[in-house]
Amino acid sequence: MGKDRNIVHQYFKKQMADFTLLVKVNPLHLKAMEITLYPARDPVMREIDVDENIVEDLKADGFAEASPIEFNLYLSGLIR
Numbered sequence: 001m002g003k004d005r006n007i008v009h010q011y012f013k014k015q016m017a018d019f020t021l022l023v024k025v026n027p028l029h030l031k032a033m034e035i036t037l038y039p040a041r042d043p044v045m046r047e048i049d050v051d052e053n054i055v056e057d058l059k060a061d062g063f064a065e066a067s068p069i070e071f072n073l074y075l076s077g078l079i080r
Contacts, residue, residue, distance in 0.1 A: 012058045013066035022071045023063065025054055035074050043074055 010025040020037040030051060036044040073079045 009068065010055060011066040011068050011071050012063040013070070014058075014061070014063045021063070022066060022074060023058060024068075024071050024075075025050065025058075027055070030054070033075070035071065037074065042080060045075070 007026055007028050010027060012023045012025070014021045018038070022035040022037065024033045026032065030049060032048050032050045032054065034046050034048060038044075
């Protein structure tokens with residue numbers, strides 16, 4: 001079993017003019033995965049370290065809560 005098995009991740013999304021950002025937050029280990037979606041390019045993924053205020057920061061920056069299914073479909077490459 002993976003170490004993230006019992007962690008409830010939080011997912012966020014923000015639509016920008018030229019791209020969309022999807023973020024998965026691991027609130028226990030203060031890590032996040034960000035997927036940047038562009039209309040005519042492959043998604044760009046990166047892992048980032050975050051602080052304990054990440055959820056409040058994302059909401060203050062206009063991110064809305066998002067679907068874990070959407071995030072994981074992009075992460076797995078099933079949709080582009």
